[in-house]
Amino acid sequence: xxxxxxxxxxxxxxxxxxxxxxxxxxxxxxxxxxxxxxxxxxxxxxxxxxxxxxxxxxxxxxxxxxxxxxxxxxxxxxxxxxxxxxxxxxxxxxxxxxxxxxxxxxxxxxxxxxxxxxxxxxxxxxxxxxxxxxxxxxxxxxxxxxxxxxxxxxxxxxxxxxxxxxxxxxxxxxxxxxxxxxxxxxxxxxxxxxxxxxxxxxxxxxxxxxxxxxxxxxxxxxxxxxxxxxxxxxxxxxxxxxxxxxxxxxxxxxxxxxxxxxxxxxxxxxxxxxxxxxxxxxxxxxxxxxxxxxxxxxxxxxxxxxxxxxxxxxxxxxxxxxxxxxxxxxxxxxxxxxxxxxxxxxxxxxxxxxxxxxxxxxxxxxxxxxxxxxxxxxxxxxxxxxxxx
Amino acid sequence: xxxxxxxxxxxxxxxxxxxxxxxxxxxxxxxxxxxxxxxxxxxxxxxxxxxxxxxxxxxxxxxxxxxxxxxxxxxxxxxxxxxxxxxxxxxxxxxxxxxxxxxxxxxxxxxxxxxxxxxxxx
Ligand SMILES: Nc1nc2c(ncn2[C@@H]2O[C@H](COP(=O)(O)OP(=O)(O)OP(=O)(O)O)[C@@H](O)[C@H]2O)c(=O)[nH]1
Ligand SMILES: [Mg+2]
Numbered sequence: 001x002x003x004x005x006x007x008x009x010x011x012x013x014x015x016x017x018x019x020x021x022x023x024x025x026x027x028x029x030x031x032x033x034x035x036x037x038x039x040x041x042x043x044x045x046x047x048x049x050x051x052x053x054x055x056x057x058x059x060x061x062x063x064x065x066x067x068x069x070x071x072x073x074x075x076x077x078x079x080x081x082x083x084x085x086x087x088x089x090x091x092x093x094x095x096x097x098x099x100x101x102x103x104x105x106x107x108x109x110x111x112x113x114x115x116x117x118x119x120x121x122x123x124x125x126x127x128x129x130x131x132x133x134x135x136x137x138x139x140x141x142x143x144x145x146x147x148x149x150x151x152x153x154x155x156x157x158x159x160x161x162x163x164x165x166x167x168x169x170x171x172x173x174x175x176x177x178x179x180x181x182x183x184x185x186x187x188x189x190x191x192x193x194x195x196x197x198x199x200x201x202x203x204x205x206x207x208x209x210x211x212x213x214x215x216x217x218x219x220x221x222x223x224x225x226x227x228x229x230x231x232x233x234x235x236x237x238x239x240x241x242x243x244x245x246x247x248x249x250x251x252x253x254x255x256x257x258x259x260x261x262x263x264x265x266x267x268x269x270x271x272x273x274x275x276x277x278x279x280x281x282x283x284x285x286x287x288x289x290x291x292x293x294x295x296x297x298x299x300x301x302x303x304x305x306x307x308x309x310x311x312x313x314x315x316x317x318x319x320x321x322x323x324x325x326x327x328x329x330x331x332x333x334x335x336x337x338x339x340x341x342x343x344x345x346x347x348x349x350x351x352x353x354x355x356x357x358x359x360x361x362x363x364x365x366x367x368x369x370x371x372x373x374x375x376x377x378x379x380x381x382x383x384x385x386x387x388x389x
Numbered sequence: 390x391x392x393x394x395x396x397x398x399x400x401x402x403x404x405x406x407x408x409x410x411x412x413x414x415x416x417x418x419x420x421x422x423x424x425x426x427x428x429x430x431x432x433x434x435x436x437x438x439x440x441x442x443x444x445x446x447x448x449x450x451x452x453x454x455x456x457x458x459x460x461x462x463x464x465x466x467x468x469x470x471x472x473x474x475x476x477x478x479x480x481x482x483x484x485x486x487x488x489x490x491x492x493x494x495x496x497x498x499x500x501x502x503x504x505x506x507x508x509x510x511x
Contacts, residue, residue, distance in 0.1 A: 198394055198423065232421055256435050258442070266446065267420070269438040280434055282420060296445040297438075299419035 002125050002160050005043025006036065007229050007276025008217055008386060009187070009202070014210045019123055021209060022151045022161035023185040024131070026178060029166055031200050032221045033189045037127045037164040038067060039226045044160075045077040050124035052117060056086040056104060056137075057130040060097055071224025082121075084113065086134070107138040111146045115153055123158040132166040140174045147182060184208045192218075199230060217386060220278055231279035231385060233300050236268065237322050238307035239315040240286035243338040244268065246368040247307050248283040251378055255281070263287060267297055274375065277382060284326070288318075291325060298326035303385040304333040305377060307368070310345040313354050320355070332384035334377050335363040341370070396509055397424045400502050404482070407498045409490025411469065414483050415476070415506055416441050423480060440483040444473045461496070474499055477507030 003016040004023075010016045017023050027033030041051045055063055060083035067074045074081055085097040086104040099117060103109050117126065128134070135143045147163075154161045165178055179186050185207040191200050203216035220230040236244050245268045249255045252270025259265065268283030282301070284294040304326065308319050323329060337351045346354065348363040357363070362380050366373030397415050404413045405426045414425035414437055422437035447462045464471040470486045472495065482503050486495055 193393055233419075254431070258439070266442045267438060269420075269435045271434060280421075280438075282438065292449040293442060293446055296418070296449075297420055297442065300417065300421060 002040075002044045002049055003047060004036075004162075005039045005046075006202070006227050008215075009204075012204055012210070012212075012215050013185070013207055017160045017162070017185070018209055019158040019160060020155040021184040022154065022163070022182075023187065024163045024165050024178060024183045025202075026186050026188045026205070027164070027166050028188075028190040029168060031189050031191050033166065034066075034129065034164055035070070035221050035226055036187070036189065036202075037129060037162055038063070038070065038072075040162050041081070041125065041127050042067065042070075042072040042074065042226075044125040045074060045081055048080075050080050050082075050122055051077075052082045052084060052121065052124055052126045054084045054086060054114070054126070054128045056128070057133040059087050059093070060085055060095075063129065069223045070226045072226070082117075084117070086110065090137075104134070105137040107134075107142040107146055110134065110138065111149065114146075114150055118150065118153045118157050118159060121159075123160075125160045125162060126154065128161075128163045130166065131163045132168055132170075135170065135174075136168075140170055144174065144177055144182065151183070179205060199232070215386075222278065225273075228273070228276055228278035229386070231277065231302050231382070234279055234281050234303050234305065234381065234385075235298055235301040235326060235328070236281060236283040236305045236307060237294065237298070237326050237328070238286060238305075238336070239309070239312075239318040239322065242286060242307045242309040242312075242315065242319075243336075243368040244283045244286060244307045247305065247336060247338065247366070247374060248281050250368050250371040250374045252281055257283070265290065266293060272378065274378060279382075284322075286322075294322070294325055298328070301326070301328070301331060303381045304328040304331055305336050305381065306333055307336040307338050308351070308355075309339050310337045310351060310365075311339055311342050313346065313351075316355050332381060333361065334381045334384075335361060336366045336368070336373070336377055337363050338366050338368050340365045340372070341367045393509060394424065397506065400505050400509075401426050404484060404498060404502045407495055409486045409495060411485045411487055413485075414440070416481050416483060418445065418475075418479055418481060436483070440471075440473050441481060444475060444481050448475075461499075463492070472496070472499060474503045476503040477510060479510045480506055482506060 001016045001018050003010045025036040083097050084099040085095040086101040088095040089102050186205040188205045189202045199218045201216050201218050218230045219227050245257045248268040248270045253273045255270030257268040264285040270281040272279045364373050364377040412427040415423040416437040420438040420441035422434050425433045427433050451459050461474040469488045473483045476482050
């Protein structure tokens, strides 16, 4: 089993890609997809594996530079990482790689080299930088036949095969095969426009070694950093003085607040980088006179933290009202029972009773000023946000 | 998707090319950054959230006073200006302008750009 290194994807694939299996990253044209194969290479190398990159759309040196941009030092794995150069010969440039495809438009030669590698190397992760480029050079049918053979051979020799493939307007038959029977797993990567959210997502279309599939996740490509799951907006709301601003700052990698005289008059804004997630956090004011701004800020949220002061049950009515104002019903939300350090703080169970909350709404005890409970709350919310898309 | 983004980028690039404009961004009414041309990307998202809040707060204030919807918000400081205009019900446009350039042309171009963005996002 190797890990893809893509956040959450390994979890959805029950740990990663088993030896002998093939996986394709099937990308719509125009999305940033090449990074998927690269992130998988880096992940496999980091775990001590052997990797082969078949470079057919850029020279191997450029690809090495791209790894660096993502902050991945692959030079340290020098003897475990091999490039197959199927690009330099195309432009008539010399190559210094060990494996060279002298005629990348000749599928027989291409296939001979790949099969040699499959037979000679110890179990490895073999990543094709761009299968579509090979198709453009050698023709759709021939490449499909070659891929069938490579995948079978890889199964016999315990390699993991990973392909980047861009779904240019090939024949429907080809595209159906790519999305269907040709590979053990298909991860589709595309772009979405939803109101004002312009994003990229990946989705498991198929995986023959896991039961539950059909999950999709928004992502961003960061340099450095690679693929991060992206959550454009998480809302932090709650009554006056409950600790919303403190919570936003405790959770965020960086954050700013528009506070005057100790109270938020506009918003808190923070950015969270945590466990492969990249999320933007919007904190609202709490006082009623700012309700128009609270309304203004709450659109497009994917999840909500409702922060309450556990010593102040008289505020719970206002807290409920704020869930309404922010249109949070229907979204995943988590209650932060804050200020647990103070005398007289209600326990989460008491909060649930007094608040009259359904059993399935998570209540996390927290001391925002000491960062206690904030990451736990984030993980709980993220789980329901990502489970629900 | 890439098409709409390309078109928004075109609007922003044109805006950025207007004399004196230092940075510009398309922002959703509820404070999400759609696209931007800025120097410091780290801050772009916060900048977007702040701009949406400013324009939203200004609109709320004037409408409540019976003075109608403001055409724009202009913020002036010693180092330059910031102008935010609404671009339909979903978005707004924000630019920062250096302190030496007159605002006349910038405001005219901003108005045009806002109309285009509004059309794109309908
Ligand atoms: N004892 C204790 N005090 C806290 C905790 N979290 C926040 N506070 C304090 O509570 C006060 C209010 O915190 P803020 O974060 O400004 O609260 P807020 O909800 O943003 O307030 P508004 O924006 O005015 O509605 C501050 O004095 C914080 O130091 C906590 O966990 N324990
Ligand atoms: Mg606050």
